[in-house]
Amino acid sequence: DTAVSQTPKYLVTQMGNDKSIKCEQNLGHDTMYWYKQDSKKFLKIMFSYNNKELIINETVPNRFSPKSPDKAHLNLHINSLELGDSAVYFCASSQLEGPPWTEAFFGQGTRLTVV
Amino acid sequence: GQQLNQSPQSMFIQEGEDVSMNCTSSSIFNTWLWYKQDPGEGPVLLIALYKAGELTSNGRLTAQFGITRKDSFLNISASIPSDVGIYFCAGPPDDKIIFGKGTRLHILP
Numbered sequence: 001d002t003a004v005s006q007t008p009k010y011l012v013t014q015m016g017n018d019k020s021i022k023c024e025q026n027l028g029h030d031t032m033y034w035y036k037q038d039s040k041k042f043l044k045i046m047f048s049y050n051n052k053e054l055i056i057n058e059t060v061p062n063r064f065s066p067k068s069p070d071k072a073h074l075n076l077h078i079n080s081l082e083l084g085d086s087a088v089y090f091c092a093s094s095q096l097e098g099p100p101w102t103e104a105f106f107g108q109g110t111r112l113t114v115v
Numbered sequence: 116g117q118q119l120n121q122s123p124q125s126m127f128i129q130e131g132e133d134v135s136m137n138c139t140s141s142s143i144f145n146t147w148l149w150y151k152q153d154p155g156e157g158p159v160l161l162i163a164l165y166k167a168g169e170l171t172s173n174g175r176l177t178a179q180f181g182i183t184r185k186d187s188f189l190n191i192s193a194s195i196p197s198d199v200g201i202y203f204c205a206g207p208p209d210d211k212i213i214f215g216k217g218t219r220l221h222i223l224p
Contacts, residue, residue, distance in 0.1 A: 033211070033212070035214075040216075041152075041217055042214075042216050042217070043158070045211050045213060048211045058211075090157050094212065096207075103148050103160045103163050103212075104148075104160075106157030106158050108155075108156060108157050109155075109157050
């Protein structure tokens, strides 16, 4: 059973398009995240949702809109894609309301290439 | 914002050598996490540390939670080819988990 699954694994699209990435976790965690990993492999948090509510938005352009229909799902919609959006996007989940507090579990990533 | 400074950035070693890397933060952490990322995969947790001074092992890996609560160390003993990858330290200030910039471990043939 995959704990954190995100789709698609690869996404190639043209500039200006709108695309979505989906994420689901079956761990019963209360918090989900989106991270962006750039070409230098730096992992930067973008958003954090706790029980479907946005708690962290790390100055991400408003072209990026996360949506959490329930606490097991956190989707990422990106409007008007730009070349600089090309990166690997990781979804993760953790249990922040403890104890016990748990570490973050990551999905396999979505490699987004904007051409 | 808060930052984690991880060093070294890269390491080139021979198989069988021991490896040490460390991470420091600008503020006190209550938890330190060490992750490894293989190519094409998401980061996977290696060791979690919850108490200052704690020393925890996972096979050939040993991590320590610094007494000042502002640093942590990861050691890998007798490295093998599958240890190649990127190692990240991480910690949860506030309601998020932030990551260091990673230590890239290369094993020379």
